[in-house]
Amino acid sequence: MAQFARDNRISRRRWLVAGLAIPLLRGRASESLNVTFDGDNLHIAAPDLHFLTDKPLQRLRNADTVVFLAQLTLFSDDRGTLLRPPVRERLIVSYDLWEEKFAVKIPGVLAQPKSHLTAPQAEQWSTENLAISALGLAPDRPFWLKFELRTTAQKELSSLVGDSGISISSLMIDMLSRRPGADELSWTRSAGPLRLAFLPRTSSGRGTRSG
Numbered sequence: 261m262a263q264f265a266r267d268n269r270i271s272r273r274r275w276l277v278a279g280l281a282i283p284l285l286r287g288r289a290s291e292s293l294n295v296t297f298d299g300d301n302l303h304i305a306a307p308d309l310h311f312l313t314d315k316p317l318q319r320l321r322n323a324d325t326v327v328f329l330a331q332l333t334l335f336s337d338d339r340g341t342l343l344r345p346p347v348r349e350r351l352i353v354s355y356d357l358w359e360e361k362f363a364v365k366i367p368g369v370l371a372q373p374k375s376h377l378t379a380p381q382a383e384q385w386s387t388e389n390l391a392i393s394a395l396g397l398a399p400d401r402p403f404w405l406k407f408e409l410r411t412t413a414q415k416e417l418s419s420l421v422g423d424s425g426i427s428i429s430s431l432m433i434d435m436l437s438r439r440p441g442a443d444e445l446s447w448t449r450s451a452g453p454l455r456l457a458f459l460p461r462t463s464s465g466r467g468t469r470s471g
Contacts, residue, residue, distance in 0.1 A: 293449035295405055297459040301391040304332070304407055306449050309387065312353070312362065312379040315445065316411055320355035320362070327352050327412045327420045331436050332392040335404040338452065343403055347392045348432045351409075352421055353382065366390070397456055404452030408436065411445045 294305040328351040334343040362382040365373035
């Protein structure tokens with residue numbers, strides 16, 4: 261009888277631990293990063309990522325332009341060994357107060373902004389038009405992909421909305437390498453191990469990368 265009571269206590273303890281772990285597992289699963297391959301480039305989708313909220317949304321509704329910095333990085337292992345140089349892009353977001361719609365421009369991908377978007381559409385369009393080249397990557401070679409996104413301070417706006425060039429690239433590298441400030445937000449999503457041979461195939465009509 262004593263052995264039965266002891267086993268029963270252990271069983272209840274295990275159920276309690278399992279019940280506590282479920283929300284944690286669900287939380288991790290919800291922060292997803294979906295990766296597809298168009299034959300040349302890798303594209304991402306982050307359905308749970310909502311960055312047009314809180315302070316960025318407040319700034320947009322105050323008629324400010326908001327710039328987000330995005331970075332895609334490929335690693336050859338889960339310890340952070342670089343497979344190739346990261347791809348960095350600017351998401352330049354504006355808001356039409358009359359129509360209550362968003363416009364997004366990615367200077368390194370498309371020359372013209374995509375406009376008349378709701379917040380979810382703008383978020384989806386932004387992430388799905390980011391790409392990193394997979395040229396030269398063996399179909400069966402495992403790799404890891406990391407997506408980083410962060411806001412920038414309003415005082416840096418004039419330096420970030422100009423034409424792309426060496427100065428813009430250097431500024432983006434500097435900003436992405438330092439910790440976010442008190443008024444800056446950041447998000448990170450990772451996926452892996454991945455293999456090109458097993459990724460969903462898509463058309464190449466979105467943002468592309470040749471190197």
